[in-house]
Amino acid sequence: SQELEQSPQSLIVQEGKNLTINCTSSKTLYGLYWYKQKYGEGLIFLMMLQKGGEEKSHEKITAKLDEKKQQSSLHITASQPSHAGIYLCGADTQGGSEKLVFGKGTKLTVNP
C-alpha cells in the first residue's frame, strides 16, 4: 500500500485560480517535504515542515502540516503557467530516518 497518498492525481486550472494539493498518511509525518518536478528535470525543493500546525509560505505557495502530523496541504494562490509541473510530497515516516517515502505526485496544468 502507498504510505503517502496525494490528491488529486492531476489538476487543470485556469490562470489566476487558487488550488490545493493534499498529501495524507496513516503514519506520523516526522518531516514533510514538498518538491516540484518538471519533465526532464530533477526535483526542486519547495518547503519542509516538521511541527504539527506548522505553515510556511514562499511567494504564492503555502504549505501546511496539520496538528496530528498526518496530512499536509500545498496551496497555490493566483496560479500562473510557471506553476505547472508535478508536485511531490515526501516524508520521513519512521522518525529520524534518512529514507523518505514519496507520494505518486500531482500533475498541475495551468491554462493561460
Added chain:
Amino acid sequence: GAGVSQSPSNKVTEKGKDVELRCDPISGHTALYWYRQSLGQGLEFLIYFQGNSAPDKSGLPSDRFSAERTGGSVSTLTIQRTQQEDSAVYLCASSPSWAARSYEQYFGPGTRLTVT
C-alpha cells in the same frame, strides 16, 4: 557545477545488458541517495550512503542492482542483466550531514533508462 549532476541523461539498452549510471553530488554533501521513478509511480528509494558508514541497501529491488560510492563523492549505480521492468528514471540526491538534522535533499536531473 553547483548542483547534483547525473550521466548519462538518457540510456537505451538491450535486455540482458549491464548499465552504469553515474551521480556527482554537491561538493561537501556527505549523504547520497538513489531513487527510481517509474511511470505513474512515486519515487522509490533504492540505496543510501552516509559518509563512511555501510550503505543502506534495503530498497534495492534485486541482486542485479548494486551501487558504489568512491572517495565519499561520486556514486555509480549498476544494473546487471537489465530487464524491461527496469525502465525508469533513476534519480540521485545528496544532502548535508545528517548530524545537522538537515533532511533537505537536492536532486539531480535523473537518468532515463529504457530497456528494449
